[in-house]
Amino acid sequence: MPAPLGAPFGAEVLDRLFVTVQARKGADPETSYTAKLYSRGTAKIAQKVGEEAVEAILEAVRGDKAALAAESADLLYHLLVLWADLGLDPAEVWSKLAQREGTSGIDEKKSRKA
Numbered sequence: 112m113p114a115p116l117g118a119p120f121g122a123e124v125l126d127r128l129f130v131t132v133q134a135r136k137g138a139d140p141e142t143s144y145t146a147k148l149y150s151r152g153t154a155k156i157a158q159k160v161g162e163e164a165v166e167a168i169l170e171a172v173r174g175d176k177a178a179l180a181a182e183s184a185d186l187l188y189h190l191l192v193l194w195a196d197l198g199l200d201p202a203e204v205w206s207k208l209a210q211r212e213g214t215s216g217i218d219e220k221k222s223r224k225a
């Protein structure tokens with residue numbers, strides 16, 4: 112059921128979405144777009160992620176924030192399907208981000224060269 116407009120929501124929607132897309136494994140591609148993506152294979156899902164990223168970039172360059180929000184949602188959805196397809200737990204990504212908290216990207220890059 113769609114969240115009511117104005118309802119409080121945040122990034123936890125990604126965890127709910129991941130549970131949903133994982134549950135679509137083995138579903139009917141005729142009735143589930145996610146199942147259709149799985150049936151087309153990893154390379155096709157990865158291609159869709161790339162396409163959605165390009166669409167988001169184009170809207171950003173155009174300066175259309177509403178369109179960027181919509182394209183970003185498409186991008187995140189397809190990225191989560193890619194993770195589920197490969198068996199990557201989102202917690203691994205959240206953990207990477209958490210480990211980086213408080214470390215400047217500039218300093219991190221310097222440490223790679225050292």
Ligand SMILES: N=c1c2ncn([C@@H]3O[C@H](COP(=O)(O)OP(=O)(O)OP(=O)(O)O)[C@@H](O)[C@H]3O)c2ncn1[C@@H]1O[C@H](COP(=O)(O)O)[C@@H](O)[C@H]1O
Pocket residue numbers: 128131132135142143144145146159184185188
């Ligand atoms: N968040 C999304 C979501 N975002 C985008 N999309 C779909 O992504 C597709 C993107 O459109 P495109 O034109 O790029 O795709 P396409 O026409 O198949 O193009 P090609 O693959 O042929 O290139 C559209 O069909 C959108 O509906 C999504 N489909 C599903 N979800 C979530 O996934 C849940 C499960 O969906 P189903 O698997 O369909 O039940 C839904 O309840 C939603 O929460």
